[in-house]
Amino acid sequence: MANLASNKWYLWYLREVANGHLELPDYEENEDGSVKIYYGELFCRVPDCSKAQKKYTATNNLRTHLESHEDIELQEGNNGGRVAQKVVDEAVKWYKGLFSGIEPxxxxxxxxxxxxxxxxxxxxxxxxxxxxxxxxxxxxxxxxxxxxxxxxxxxxxxxxxxxxxxxxxxxxxxxxxxxxxxxxxxxxxxxxxxxxx
Structure with missing residues (x-):
């Protein structure tokens, strides 16, 4: 997450969800029916989850939590290691989209x-x-x-x-x-x- 560590939209995501000022949207689904998890996500977005404001220490820890929810299908495959810049850019776009991300x-x-x-x-x-x-x-x-x-x-x-x-x-x-x-x-x-x- 080094690429996200200094991104203002990601930092606002971390702060605003943790202190209850931002309610996250429900998960979107990938083509295979699995939930789409963006690079760097640390909060559960399952509706009515009692741990929605719990900040997980890593996205893989969030994935482990998501496995405890029924009806949540996770994508198979490698979930660690380096990620492509395209994946980081897509995540930044999503974090920015949580806020207005517009000119003043x-x-x-x-x-x-x-x-x-x-x-x-x-x-x-x-x-x-x-x-x-x-x-x-x-x-x-x-x-x-x-x-x-x-x-x-x-x-x-x-x-x-x-x-x-x-x-x-x-x-x-x-x-x-x-x-x-x-x-x-x-x-x-x-x-x-x-x-x-």
């Missing part, structure tokens, strides 16, 4: 509720720098990003002026505990609070 909407800045106390949050990440009005403190965020050894602008932002302004576009938001702000879910993805599929 007009007025990209949003009001955010974050505990701005010093240090790290319960997530182990530093809190997102915010202004008194709750909006992102872009200047302080950029300073922190540079302290982390990252560059501004990130790979997804066109220039420095665009960087650190929109969670749906900028790569750097994954380095902070963003409190109540989350990447926009894809239109077909319900939030767990809405409770609809």
């Amino acid at each position: 909407q007009a007025g990209g800045e949003r009001s955010i509720s974050v505990d701005s106390s010093a240090g790290q949050s319960a997530s182990g990440l530093p809190p997102l720098p915010v202004k008194k009005d709750g909006s992102v403190h872009v200047t302080n965020m950029r300073k922190k990003v540079v302290e982390f050894g990252r560059k501004v602008p990130c790979d997804s932002c066109a220039n420095r002026n665009d960087c650190c302004k929109d969670i749906d576009k900028c790569d750097h938001f994954v380095h902070f505990d963003c409190g109540e702000i989350h990447p926009t879910l894809a239109p077909s993805q319900p939030t767990t609070e809405e409770g609809t599929a």
